[in-house]
Amino acid sequence: MRICPWCASQNRDDSNYCGECGKLLLPQQGPEVIWDISHGPFITCDPRVPSSEYSGFAQFIRDSGYTLDISTAQLAPDILAGKVAVVVLVTTAWRRPYSEEESALLADFVRQGGGLVACAENRAVEQNANLDMLLAPLGVSVGLSREDSPVHDLNRHPIFDAVDGIRVTDWGKISAGGSLAAIAQDEDGNVFAGAGEVGEGRIVVMGDCSMWDNHHLLHNARLASNLLAWLTKSNP
Numbered sequence: 181m182r183i184c185p186w187c188a189s190q191n192r193d194d195s196n197y198c199g200e201c202g203k204l205l206l207p208q209q210g211p212e213v214i215w216d217i218s219h220g221p222f223i224t225c226d227p228r229v230p231s232s233e234y235s236g237f238a239q240f241i242r243d244s245g246y247t248l249d250i251s252t253a254q255l256a257p258d259i260l261a262g263k264v265a266v267v268v269l270v271t272t273a274w275r276r277p278y279s280e281e282e283s284a285l286l287a288d289f290v291r292q293g294g295g296l297v298a299c300a301e302n303r304a305v306e307q308n309a310n311l312d313m314l315l316a317p318l319g320v321s322v323g324l325s326r327e328d329s330p331v332h333d334l335n336r337h338p339i340f341d342a343v344d345g346i347r348v349t350d351w352g353k354i355s356a357g358g359s360l361a362a363i364a365q366d367e368d369g370n371v372f373a374g375a376g377e378v379g380e381g382r383i384v385v386m387g388d389c390s391m392w393d394n395h396h397l398l399h400n401a402r403l404a405s406n407l408l409a410w411l412t413k414s415n416p
């Protein structure tokens with residue numbers, strides 16, 4: 181599956197040009213984004229890996245002009261050097277928690293201008309705790325509930341430009357205090373996402389990982405474009 185990062189329409193995998201807007205769909209060697217899978221992905225029935233259920237998202241990041249480093253290496257200063265953003269999904273950080281050292285590295289990365297998106301899951305997913313060390317210093321908790329409601333109450337925020345709702349499944353409410361402000365809720369006011377600037381960098385935390393899989397990505401493609409642009413301070 182290949183989704184155009186400019187017009188959010190679906191194309192054939194082998195398309196070189198978007199059938200809708202005509203723009204070139206080719207991976208480009210732009211700024212580097214790291215998708216940290218060093219903590220081990222969920223790989224039971226349908227593997228939550230960038231080569232399987234998240235293949236569309238990996239392709240989308242590349243087609244958006246980024247070099248994507250799907251990294252299995254232990255986070256270290258040289259791994260993060262030169263990167264513009266880090267992607268952390270609990271489904272691809274499944275097997276062990278982020279350590280204090282890794283969290284400190286990522287916090288420094290953001291303070292110095294990097295972008296970080298961290299996506300959690302609903303309350304039934306114990307692995308949400310893997311993100312605790314990363315998120316607690318920000319004043320953020322995840323996996324506080326299990327919701328299946330649509331998320332249409334979006335605040336004014338650059339990542340929601342031309343977005344009228346977020347397609348989610350079985351998500352968990354988050355609390356966004358401290359460095360992050362709540363930016364998206366369901367109709368009952370359950371907070372789905374928080375965002376904020378820390379030092380020179382930017383962070384977004386969301387309560388779902390399914391939103392980026394091959395079943396949901398098409399509906400969230402505009403959001404994905406905006407998110408990458410905002411985190412990396414570039415134009416979509």
Ligand SMILES: [Zn+2]
Nearest residue numbers: 184187198201
């Ligand atoms: Zn297009």
